Amino acid sequence: MIGHNVMHRPVRTLITIIAVAVEVTLVIIVVGLTSGLLSESAKRIEGVGADIMVQPPSASVFMAFSGAPMPIRLGDKLKELDYVQDVAPVLLQFNSVNGLDIIYGIDSASFRSVSGGFVFHEGHGLKKPDDMLVDDIYAKSKKVKVGQTLRILEHDFHVVGIVEHGKGARLFVELATLQAMAGASDKASVFFIKCDRPDRTPAVMDEIRQLLPRYEIRPLKDFISLMTSSNLPGLGAFINSMIGIAVAIGFLVIFLSMYTTIIERTREIGILKSLGASKPYIVRIILSETTLLCLAGIVGGVGLSFLCRTIFLDLFPTLTILITAGWILRAAGIAIVGGLLGAAYPAWLASRRDPVEALAYE
Amino acid sequence: MANTINIFPSTETLSFAAEPVLEPILKTENLWKVYRTGQVDVPALRGVSIEIFPGEFVSIMGPSGCGKSTMLHVIGGLARPTKGRVFLDGNDLAAMSDSERTLLRRHKVGFVFQKFNLLPTLDAYHNIALAQHLHENGFDPHRFDVVANLLGLGTRLKHKPSELSGGEQQRVAIARAIISEPKIVLADEPTGNLDTKSSDNVLGILRQLNKDLGQTIVMITHNPDAAAYGNRVLHMRDGLVVDGANVH
Numbered sequence: 001m002i003g004h005n006v007m008h009r010p011v012r013t014l015i016t017i018i019a020v021a022v023e024v025t026l027v028i029i030v031v032g033l034t035s036g037l038l039s040e041s042a043k044r045i046e047g048v049g050a051d052i053m054v055q056p057p058s059a060s061v062f063m064a065f066s067g068a069p070m071p072i073r074l075g076d077k078l079k080e081l082d083y084v085q086d087v088a089p090v091l092l093q094f095n096s097v098n099g100l101d102i103i104y105g106i107d108s109a110s111f112r113s114v115s116g117g118f119v120f121h122e123g124h125g126l127k128k129p130d131d132m133l134v135d136d137i138y139a140k141s142k143k144v145k146v147g148q149t150l151r152i153l154e155h156d157f158h159v160v161g162i163v164e165h166g167k168g169a170r171l172f173v174e175l176a177t178l179q180a181m182a183g184a185s186d187k188a189s190v191f192f193i194k195c196d197r198p199d200r201t202p203a204v205m206d207e208i209r210q211l212l213p214r215y216e217i218r219p220l221k222d223f224i225s226l227m228t229s230s231n232l233p234g235l236g237a238f239i240n241s242m243i244g245i246a247v248a249i250g251f252l253v254i255f256l257s258m259y260t261t262i263i264e265r266t267r268e269i270g271i272l273k274s275l276g277a278s279k280p281y282i283v284r285i286i287l288s289e290t291t292l293l294c295l296a297g298i299v300g301g302v303g304l305s306f307l308c309r310t311i312f313l314d315l316f317p318t319l320t321i322l323i324t325a326g327w328i329l330r331a332a333g334i335a336i337v338g339g340l341l342g343a344a345y346p347a348w349l350a351s352r353r354d355p356v357e358a359l360a361y362e
Numbered sequence: 363m364a365n366t367i368n369i370f371p372s373t374e375t376l377s378f379a380a381e382p383v384l385e386p387i388l389k390t391e392n393l394w395k396v397y398r399t400g401q402v403d404v405p406a407l408r409g410v411s412i413e414i415f416p417g418e419f420v421s422i423m424g425p426s427g428c429g430k431s432t433m434l435h436v437i438g439g440l441a442r443p444t445k446g447r448v449f450l451d452g453n454d455l456a457a458m459s460d461s462e463r464t465l466l467r468r469h470k471v472g473f474v475f476q477k478f479n480l481l482p483t484l485d486a487y488h489n490i491a492l493a494q495h496l497h498e499n500g501f502d503p504h505r506f507d508v509v510a511n512l513l514g515l516g517t518r519l520k521h522k523p524s525e526l527s528g529g530e531q532q533r534v535a536i537a538r539a540i541i542s543e544p545k546i547v548l549a550d551e552p553t554g555n556l557d558t559k560s561s562d563n564v565l566g567i568l569r570q571l572n573k574d575l576g577q578t579i580v581m582i583t584h585n586p587d588a589a590a591y592g593n594r595v596l597h598m599r600d601g602l603v604v605d606g607a608n609v610h
Contacts, residue, residue, distance in 0.1 A: 001492065004483040271479045274440060275493050275538070276468020278461060355440045359479065 002288045005265075012257060013293065019253035020297020020335050021304050026246040027331040028305040028323055029312075034239060035327075036320035046220050047166035049115040050088065050192035051201045054078065057214040072186045074212070075110075078193060081207045083200035088114040089188035091178045095152055095171070101138070101318075103152065104169040105178025114194040115167055122146050123161030126174050132157035133172040135165035141317035153181055170318065192220075246331075247338040250297075254290055254342030262286065262350040269350050270358025279351035286347035287340060294339040298332045386413040387451055387545055387578050388437055394445035395432050395601075406432035408601035409446065414546070419572040419579045421589035424598035430582045431550055433598070437580070438471050438548045439463035451545045468496055472539030476551035478531040480523040486534045487519040490541055497542045506541065513537045513567065529560030536567060540577060547571070549581040553588050565591045 006013050045053070056069045075087045091105035104111075108126050112118075118125065121136050123146040132152075134144050139162045144150065148159045157173060179185050195204050201219055208217050262269065272282060305328075309321040395407040406429045414420050424430050435441040437448055439455050442463075448455040451470050455463060472493075473479075480489045490510065494501045510516055513533045523531050532552060539547050549568065553561035569591050571577040581592060589595050597605040 001481070001484060001488065004488070008483040267479070268481055268483075271481060273464070274438075274467065274473045274475075274479070276464055276466075276471075276496050278464050281496070356435050359440075359475070 002285060002292060006289055006292055016253055016257040016293050017296045017300055020250055020294050020339060021300035023246040023250040023338065024298050024301025024331045024335050025304045025308060027243055027334055028301065028327055029308055029321065030242040031239060031327050032309065032321040032323045033319070034235060036322035039322050040320035044166055044168050048168045048192050048220065050220050051195045051198060052193040052205055052208070053218045053220055054191040054193065054208060054212065055216040057216065070188050072188045075188065075191055077211060078191055078208065081204060081211070083195050083197065083204050085194040085196040086110055086113040088192040089175065090190050090192060091175055091182065091184060091187065092189040093153065093178055093182055097152060101171055102169045103171040103173060103178065105175040106172055107175045114192045118167060119164035121162045121164065125161060126172065127160065129174050129177045130157050131160040131174065133161045133163050134159055135163055135170045137165045137318055138170040155181055243334060247334055250335055250338035251342040254293070254339040255346065258286060258290060258343040258346035262346045266353065266358050266361035269353045270355050270361065273353070273355035274359065282351040283347040286343055286350055290339045290343035291336065294336045298335050301331065301335070302328055387416045388414040389449040390437065390446065392446040393436060393443050393448060395436055395441065396444040405601050407436065410603050412596065412603055414578065414580060416578050417576045418594060419569065419592040420594045420596060421592035422580065422582045422596045422598060423584055423586070423589050425584065428598040429601040430598055434548050434550050434580070434582055438473060439467045469542070470545040472544035472547040474532070474535050474539050474547060474549035474552045476554035478523065478535045480531055480534055482523050485520050485522050486515060486526065489534055490537045493538045493541050509537050509541050527560065528556045529563055532556060532564045533567065536564070540571060546578045546580060549579060551582055553583070553585065561588065
């Protein structure tokens, strides 16, 4: 009976399913985008290959939000510590032209020593002040080729190499050039430290804490676990807001759909009551239909999410959208709860219909 | 205090053979039903007292607005009386809660309506089976086959109401009404939407159910020819039974 009822109005059913699917997609994609961004950033920073990252006091784990207040000579002091193999100072600059990117200003030699060096797809390393390296994903998405000039931060850079992605940023320039452009001479945003043995990392961190008591000292091994929405002010609220909007969409559409359904089916409710259907039975029918619609919407929403991800990644290859089983389940739960809440009042109304009036309904 | 309803059908699973029982299956005492329209009270029933015994086929006749349908709703437990008492198989409907009357309808009453009132989304099979599914005893395929064959619905069961003629729809409605072995079938103008041939067919079926199986039937009609199918005719006027209230 439930299946027959749902199929009785195919257009309304389809619209309801689409609305639930959009709700599910909204949750999955918004969360996937934010967690994908965080996860991908974390992986890239881990991919630098250092063991420890040193940032100024109270610096955010999200490095793009950090300034450049550390004197570069701190790097020399860090290099003198026991078990430290090398220290790579990096200046970060945020670029918002043609998308959002972080530019690493690096000292080629120390960065190579700490990270193990770039894997070149094409071209060679930084040699001149205006040289720039881009990673393969950036090159593909922006159709950048070696020899091309890129105007970034009001400065013309010459792309001299395309490197394998995963070394912290997508764009790399000479440290001195970026310092000059940012007005941050002899400053660095972060020091990446390579220990001579990984098991010495805690000992080195203890030494650094003694040397720089208030500085942020983080092991890169656990960096992914630090990159969560709770560590970025406002991101959790943003995600919750988007989920709230999605739930509101599902709630309202299901409410309207079920409300019109029970108005349209007033006589049928009267028939059921004349046959001896109880109030809980009628509520159960409405809620079962809602659940069926939600389940169809969830299946559609999951499919739509993967389709959206494919389209987004095709259009914006630098994006990362992380779709996890956990969030698919949560989105499904959100859709079902929102749907059942939306159907609760119409179901209650239907169950309270007077059977004589319902049977007389035209 | 809640009434106790015997929800279990007769042990005579497929036999409706009438038994010589002295107690009426349905009895009303000074039954009133008053509707309020704005500030005005409109009495639809004004002290109806009748008795209907098991195995009777009673026709209720009267002009439009005389309270026939209201009486059917009240004695079928669809509406609560304003005053007076209704006993159906020993249960006082007037004292019952909404959910108790629901339970009583499910187990003791079968309705047949003028507009058939089949669920349009379900085919004939599921319309009939629904009544059994609602019943605590669940679906009984043997009884289903017997009833479907009795009503001549064997080849029409996979059709939805919109694909059936009026007569066929009403036969499905009758099958639905009797599938759970109700104590009484209440038919509200069952031939009101049918042509003469289909009307005769439906009335013949009702008479057959009454005569062969002993099914108690109360039928509302304002067609004297249809009323003649019953073995007793009650006449109503202005909310009162004016003739035929008692068995002679």
